[in-house]
Amino acid sequence: MLNITATYTDQYQLAMAQVYFQNGQRETTAVFDYFFRKLPFRNGYAIFAGLENLLEILEDLRFSDSDIDFLKKQEFSEEFIEYLRNFKFRGTIYSAKEGDLVFPTRPVLQVEATMIEAQIIETMLLNILNFQTLIATKASRMRLVAGDRTLLDFGLRRSQGAGGYYASRAAIIGGFNGTSNVIAGKDFEIPVSGTMAHSFIQSYDDELTAFRAFAKGRPHDCVLLVDTYDTLKSGLPHAIKVGKEMEQKGEKLAGIRLDSGDLAYLAKESRKMLDNAGLEYVKIAASNQLDEFVIKSLLEQQAPIDVFGVGTNLVTGSPDGALDGVYKLAESNGKPRLKISENLSKVTIPHKKQVYRLSDSEGHLVGADAMTMRSETRIDRMHDPMESLKSLAVEGCKMEALLHPVMIDGKRTEKPRSLEEISQYAKERLGTLPAEYKRFFNPHIYKVGISSKLKEERENLLNKYKI
Amino acid sequence: MLNITATYTDQYQLAMAQVYFQNGQRETTAVFDYFFRKLPFRNGYAIFAGLENLLEILEDLRFSDSDIDFLKKQEFSEEFIEYLRNFKFRGTIYSAKEGDLVFPTRPVLQVEATMIEAQIIETMLLNILNFQTLIATKASRMRLVAGDRTLLDFGLRRSQGAGGYYASRAAIIGGFNGTSNVIAGKDFEIPVSGTMAHSFIQSYDDELTAFRAFAKGRPHDCVLLVDTYDTLKSGLPHAIKVGKEMEQKGEKLAGIRLDSGDLAYLAKESRKMLDNAGLEYVKIAASNQLDEFVIKSLLEQQAPIDVFGVGTNLVTGSPDGALDGVYKLAESNGKPRLKISENLSKVTIPHKKQVYRLSDSEGHLVGADAMTMRSETRIDRMHDPMESLKSLAVEGCKMEALLHPVMIDGKRTEKPRSLEEISQYAKERLGTLPAEYKRFFNPHIYKVGISSKLKEERENLLNKYKI
Known part of the structure; x- marks a missing residue:
């Protein structure tokens, strides 16, 4: 549905790219980190989503003829336009697995790419990963409270324009x-489902006729919406009547849907009425401004x-609306780079990095991810990136490397993973997280630290730039 | 960028459509109202947006071959699939002007369409109009507080996936x-603009070199980002130096951008420093988590x-995230239709309708829109749709009809309006609204009422359905 070309970007990316191009810095290299600063929804974790879409788009990203026109x-030089005409992303990407x-x-x-390539893809990368990670995390909160009940996304009509497309995937x-x-x-091989709208009922002269018509047309998947006129006095009796008529034909009413009123009360009363009529198998679905609370x-x-x-x-990630993910320069032309800020939490972390997840000797997560220089494979201690006196001994911990090369020189390293695989992986990974980080209110804070080497490198660089 | 086909819909639309199709109700007609129940952002008005996109998509809406496959x-019958293969929206649409x-x-x-056609387009219609109306309204709030200062949308990276596309338009x-x-x-002929990112500065060994490179590459549109290392001690002095160098070449520095810290303080200090250097013409741009407040x-x-x-x-319509627009059946097969609810505000209003905006004899808005039967052209009194005892005499008011036929039998009645025309129209219409409805906090409540005839029709229908 989306035809994303390389103009899916901010104007300043092209402005900067032209400057690099003209300054003889076409091949200047860069390393950018994608990270976020704050967990959404006061949650204890986020679920990374959007990677497959990003990689698929990146492999074929071009400026179309109409983009070039x-x-x-605009005020771009002819040579630069010619460069853009042949633009292709040839970079390398290390990434967490989608669903982690x-x-x-x-x-x-x-x-890791040329500065020009890395800048041109920035906006699109942020756009895709920020949003899907937000929504996957929101959905996960609902999954944790819903147990094994069925959760369906009904959000397209209220989603933010075409944002609904990826929201359903996430x-x-x-x-x-x-x-x-x-x-x-x-497009994503997601099971689709749906029931009926009030308009269907209203379009018939009475509710029973409408229910019968629907049952006749959808005998294998008949869910009746029971609140158009009066849930308990009209909707339920009519649904039960149709349910019994279906039994006569060897069919089964699949469910009823409640869409207004006090859902707790109505669900209990509906269950009783259905059970009393011998329709114990008929499921109860509910909708109407639901969220995890x-x-x-x-x-x-x-x-x-x-x-x-x-x-x-769900689909708007309410109340947060956006993940604050950013894309910050960590290295350029082989040199580590830093952004300074009065706000220490906004000082970036230089260098090509690896991230390790730490677990104890029995394989249980200790609740900490450690950033290291990419060359480091062992660390004994990790430090709080903001508060330099805080540190944690981690010797003896098992270290699982979390960033994997998913694209090398513009080519994907692995075949695409299906959405089912990714959601299964997300479920497994969430299963490894101790309960206190999944707590609904005030979850325990998962620690993220940097290695002693990275800390030292960062401090040296900070001192160099200090005014 | 968007290739929207008729599967941009909810599954239940197709489920209901198949039932109509099989029940011999292919040509059953319907009239649906699109409306919302609550103004977003506690604002006093909303600005209608998205209509042009909707009409453009509707004119060519089809199920693609891959949709059909x-x-x-799914469990649809062959005859129905064949119907969908030839699906085309042949309906008629009365609408407010975009920007009103x-x-x-x-x-x-x-x-107004067949029930099947009207259902299949519902989700897409809601998706487009709800979101763009939300964002146009949010933008309007910022315009009202910003006076004639320049407002630029920088939101794509944080927008909800491809939602950013229409957000920029709205x-x-x-x-x-x-x-x-x-x-x-x-795609929408919007002026594009952009400055530079921190990464650009960081990619050079020092800030001054970076600024000079940018000024050389963008002499006609050079806005320097001054907060990478230290806004007042480093960024401003370097920007001023480059500004003066540009003057030597007969060029002018366009502006500086502040992106962190206390924007009020930094803007004042920056202004002083620029003015003292004779750079009074250099503009100051600010960004970083801005909103109307x-x-x-x-x-x-x-x-x-x-x-x-x-x-x-801006682009996520924070904090609301969605306009609660709905699509409710008002008539079916020529008969008025009603949805009842325990909540009186959710009882719908039947019939084909017109909406009039009322103004006094001098042409000033009186702060009221009146719904009537479409056949009515004059009313003397309008009634609160919720509180039946409340009414307002409106005789002598000028009445401007607000709903216009924009599509008849699937064809647009007018040539597309440009985005510029639409925003100009929005500006004019907002200009007619008295100040108290545009107040930032607790705006006056604009009245919406129904004619005596419509009230009577609705009450008759309500009595008929009452349990």
Whole structure:
């Protein structure tokens, strides 16, 4: 559905690129870190999502003919336009696996390319990874509170324009079971599902006729929306009637859907009425402004809801709306680089890096990721990147390298992973995280540190630039 | 950039469509209202946006071959798949003009089509109009506080996936001057602009060398980012040095950009330093987590900022994230239809309708839009749709019809309007709105009412369905 060309970028990337180009710095190399500073939703972890889409786009990223025509009208030189016409991303990317747990300040991904290539892809990279990571994380919060109940994404109508496309994909990585979004279902092989709208009921002269028509047309997947006129006095009795009629034909009513009113109360009453009619197998689905807090509350009230349809709050990542992921220069022309800030948390970390996840001798996570120079394979101690006096002994820990070369010289190193594989991986990785980091409120803070070597390198550089 | 086909929809639209199709209801007609219930951002008005994109997509909306292949794998009948293969939207749309002011509960747009066609387009229609209206409204709030200062959209990197594409367009309708988003600039003819990133500075061994390189490469549009190392001690002195060097060559430094720290303080100090150096013409741009509240505060502090670059909070419509626009059946097969709800504000309003904007004999808006049956051309009194005892005499008011036929039988009635025309129109319409509705906090509530005839029709229908 998306036809993303290389103009999916910010103007300043092209402005800077032209300067590099004209200054004889076409081949100046760069290493950029992609990382975020703050976990969304006050959550204890984030789930990295969007990598497959990014790599797929990068392999074929070009300026189209119409892009070139457009850029000719800007103030770019002919030689530079010619360069853009032949533009191709030839860089190398080290990345966390899609679906892995990621934490603030550590690189999620590192791009090595010419400065020009690395800049041109920046905006698109941030756009894709920030958003999908946000939504996968939001979805994961809902999965943790929903247990093994079915979670469906119903968000396309309220999603931010075409943002809904990737939102449906990211929701699956976070643990959702399906989507109502047909185009995302098609492109990403997500199970699609849907029930019926109020308009369907209203278009018939009465509710029972509408239910019967739907049951006749969808005997194998009939979920009846019961709140158009009155849930308990009209919707339920009619649904039960149709459910019993279906039994006569050897069919089974799949479910009912509640979309307004007090969902806890209505679900309990509906369950009773269905059970009393011998329709114990009929599932109850609920929708209407759900989020993880509402789902948690409904389940604490023992609302017998089997399926949750979640829209707006899932696909817009409410209330956060954006992951604050950034793309910062760590090295240029082989030299480590630093951005200084009055705010220490915004001072970047130079060099090509590796990130290790630490576990104890029995393989249990100790709740810490350590950044190192890429050449380091062992460290004894990691330091807080902000508070220089804070450190943690980590000798004896098992170290799992988290950044893998997923693209070398513009070519992917591995065949694409299916969405199912990625969500399975996300589930496994989340399974390794101790419960205190998954706590709904005030989760334990996962530690991220830097090696002694990296700390020393950074401090040297800071001193050099200090005014 | 977007290739939207008819699978840009929710699965249930297709499920319902198949039922209509099989039930011999292929030609059952429907009238749907698009409206929203709540103004976003506690604002006093919303600006309608997205219509041009919707109409353009609708005129060519088809199921692609790959859509059809995908749907064949679902449980749809062969006849229905064949119908979808030939699907085309042949309906009629009455709509508010894009850029007009719109208010809760009144139809912004009305779709008349077969039930099948009207359902299949619902999700896409909501997706486009909800989001662009949200963002145009957000942008408008910033325009009102920014006066005639330049507002630029810098949001693509933090936007919700491809949502950024339409966000940049909607921002212009709300009053922004330009965008950093190149692909939106190209497709929607928006002025694109951009400065430089920290990485550019960092990639050189020192800031002054970086500034000189940029000034050499961009002599006509040189805006220097001054906060990489230290804004006042390093960035400004270097920028001033380069500004004076440019003057020697007969060039002019266009501006500096502040991206961190206390923007009010830094802008004032920067202004002084620039002015003292004879660089009074150099503009000051500011960015970093801006929104209408921050802009307002900066200007109240008399921060001499000429250009505001706004990202995340603009393009994600923070803190609301979504407009709650809905699409409700008003008529089917020529009969008025109603959705009942325990919540009176959710009871729909039946019939084909017109909406009138009321003004006094001198042409000043009285702060009220009135819904009528489409056949009514004069009303004397309008009633609150929720509180039946509240009403307002409106005799003698001038009545401007707000819904216009923009598509008839699947064909647009007018040639597309340019984005510039639309934003000009939005500006004019906002100019007609009295100040109290544009107040930043607690704006006056614009009244929306229904005619006596419509009230009577609705009550009759309500009584008929009452349980």
